[in-house]
Amino acid sequence: MSLEQQLNERLQTLEPSYLEIVNESSGHGGYFPGKESHFKVVIVSECFAGLRLVQRHQKVYAAVGELLGAGNIHALAIHAFIADEWKNQDTSSPECAHAPKTS
Structure with missing residues (x-):
């Protein structure tokens, strides 16, 4: 099972009403096809109500556990909302300074 699939499975425990997982590995240094090292997660769940x-x-x-670490996910950008906060949120990612250069 891919890291993305495992990430999806584990985040389901937070009972999201919306979940988007984006593999952003191709925008980072050392990328090769199939690499899974950098992810962005946009998750909307009422389990976040009242939490900073x-x-x-x-x-x-806590849900992701050991998927973060050496040989697995190197970076995880998290955008966590409750439903009322989610509207019109900018969840775009900045470019990596070590991104592969295109000519």
Whole structure:
């Protein structure tokens, strides 16, 4: 099972009403086809109600567990919302300074 599939499976435990997982590995240095190292997660769940941003991230990290670390996911951008907050949010990612150069 791919890292993306495992990430999806684990984040389902947070009962999201919306979940988007984007493999952003191709925009980072050392990329090769099939590499899974950098992901962005946009997750909307009522389990985040009343939690500060850091607490929301801690919930995501707890769900993801050992998928983060050496040989697995190197970077995880987290955008965690409750339904009322999610509207019109910019979840775009900045370019990586070490991104492969295109000519």
